[in-house]
Amino acid sequence: MGAQDGCVAEGTVVVLRSGISRRGMLGAMALLPLVGCGTATTSPTSPASEPPATALDDQLLALERKFDARLGVYAVATGSGSAIAHRADERFAFCSTFKGLAAAAVLARNPLSHLDTVVDYTDADLMKSAVITSRHVGTGMTIRDLCDAAVRYSDGTAGNLLLRDLGGPAELTAYLRGLDDTVTRMDRIEPSITEATPGDPRDTTSPRAIGTDYRKIVLGDALPEERRAFLRDLLERNLTGAQRIRAGLPADWRVADKTGTGDYGTLNDIAIAWPPDTAPLVISIMSSKPTRDAEYNQALLAEAAEYVGTTLA
Numbered sequence: 610m611g612a613q614d615g616c617v618a619e620g621t622v623v624v625l626r627s628g629i630s631r632r633g634m635l636g637a638m639a640l641l642p643l644v645g646c647g648t649a650t651t652s653p654t655s656p657a658s659e660p661p662a663t664a665l666d667d668q669l670l671a672l673e674r675k676f677d678a679r680l681g682v683y684a685v686a687t688g689s690g691s692a693i694a695h696r697a698d699e700r701f702a703f704c705s706t707f708k709g710l711a712a713a714a715v716l717a718r719n720p721l722s723h724l725d726t727v728v729d730y731t732d733a734d735l736m737k738s739a740v741i742t743s744r745h746v747g748t749g750m751t752i753r754d755l756c757d758a759a760v761r762y763s764d765g766t767a768g769n770l771l772l773r774d775l776g777g778p779a780e781l782t783a784y785l786r787g788l789d790d791t792v793t794r795m796d797r798i799e800p801s802i803t804e805a806t807p808g809d810p811r812d813t814t815s816p817r818a819i820g821t822d823y824r825k826i827v828l829g830d831a832l833p834e835e836r837r838a839f840l841r842d843l844l845e846r847n848l849t850g851a852q853r854i855r856a857g858l859p860a861d862w863r864v865a866d867k868t869g870t871g872d873y874g875t876l877n878d879i880a881i882a883w884p885p886d887t888a889p890l891v892i893s894i895m896s897s898k899p900t901r902d903a904e905y906n907q908a909l910l911a912e913a914a915e916y917v918g919t920t921l922a
Contacts, residue, residue: 668916669695676909678874681895683816686921687828688888693917697817700792701895702805704869706819706877707781707795707812708759709844711771713826714784715752716836718775724753724839728770736765736799760843760867765799772798778812788825792818805871805897819879820893827865827881828889841865844881852907853878854892857914861885870905874898878910884922892917 666682673680683697715723729749735742741758742750743766750758750767752774758767775781778795785793793814795802802812825831827841844865853876855864866880877895884890894910894917 666693666695669913672909672912672916676896676906677903678896678898678906678909680909680913681816681893682913682917683820683891683893684917684921685820685824685891686888687824687891691921693920694817697893698792698815700810700813700815701877701897702802702809702812702869702871702873702875703793703814703819703895704803704805704812704871704875704877705763705765705768705849706814706867706869706879707802708763708768708771709840709867709879710785710793710819710822710826711768711775711781712756712760712840712843713832714775714781715756715771716832716840717784719752721835724751724756726752728752728755728774730766730770734766734769736769738763738765738799739767740764742766742770756840757843760840761847761849763849763868769798785822788822788831790814790818790822793822803871803875805873805875807873807897807899814895816893816895819895820891823867823879823881823893824891828891841881850878850880853910854880854882854894854914856907856911857916858882858918859884862918872901874900874903874905876905876907876910878914880914882918884918887922890917890921 669680669682679696681696681699681701683694685692727749730742730746732746735746740762741764755767755770758764759771772778772781778797781795782793794810794812796811827837827844832840844867845863847866849868850866853868854866858864863883864880866878869875869877875897880892882890882892892914894913896909
C-alpha cells in the first residue's frame with residue numbers, strides 16, 4: 610500500500626479563447642509553443658472542443674526535471690475554454706482517484722435511499738488504509754458513510770466496498786464508458802491498484818480522461834442535482850489534498866478534489882477549483898517516477914497547480 614492518502618498522455622496544448630483574464634494572458638504569453646487561438650467559449654457542463662496534444666510545455670518540463678518525475682497535466686477554464694494539456698493523453702495509474710468515480714457510479718445507479726443501506730464486512734476486508742472502516746467492523750457502515758470515508762479520508766476498505774456494491778471493477782469501467790470515457794479502465798481492487806507498474810495498462814487513465822470525468826460528475830449533468838451536490842460536498846471537504854493542488858492555489862479559491870498515491874512515486878490529484886467571481890477550473894495532475902520506492906514530493910503537484918492557476922484564471 611502506498612503512502613500519503615492510503616493508495617500507494619502525449620504533449621501539451623495551450624488554447625487561448627476570448628474571456629481570459631489579464632493575469633491569465635500574461636501567464637499564457639510565457640508559454641512556448643503557443644497553439645491555436647479562437648473566440649468560442651464553453652460552459653462548465655460540457656468540455657470544450659480541443660485539438661490533440663502535440664507539444665510539451667517548457668514550464669512543466671522544468672518541473673519534471675526538478676522533481677525527476679513524469680508529469681501529466683490537463684486543465685481547462687470552463688468559462689473561456691482556455692486549456693493546458695501536458696502529457697494529457699499518456700496513461701498513469703489512477704490509484705485512489707477512482708474513489709470519487711466509484712461514489713458517483715453508486716449514486717447514479719441507485720435511488721437516494723440507497724445511501725442508508727448498511728453494508729456488512731469483516732476484519733478480512735480491511736486494507737492497510739482503513740482509518741474509518743476499522744472502527745465499524747461488526748456493525749457495518751451505510752453507503753453514505755462509505756462514500757464519506759472513501760472520498761474524504763481515502764479509506765481503501767471503503768473504496769473496495771463501494772466497488773463491491775457496484776458489482777466489481779468492471780462495473781466502474783462500464784459506468785465510465787457511459788460517460789463517453791473510452792480510456793479509463795479499472796481491473797483490480799486495492800491494494801493491487803497501487804502497484805502502478807510502468808507500462809501496465811491495468812487500473813490506468815489519462816489526465817484528460819479522468820479530468821473530464823470529474824468535470825461531468827461535479828459540474829455537469831451526469832448526476833441528478835441532489836446527488837451531485839452530495840458528492841461535491843464530500844470532495845470539497847476532502848482531507849487528503851492539502852499539500853497538492855490546494856497548496857498551489859490562492860487560499861480564497863474553493864477546491865473539490867480527490868487524491869491518489871501509489872508505488873513508483875505516483876502522486877495524483879484531480880480537482881475542480883472555483884476562483885472568486887470566475888467560472889471554475891478543471892485541474893487534473895498526475896505523476897510518476899522511474900523506481901518503485903521513489904521518494905514522494907507533493908510539492909510537484911502544488912507547483913504545477915500554481916502554474917495552472919496563474920495561467921488560466
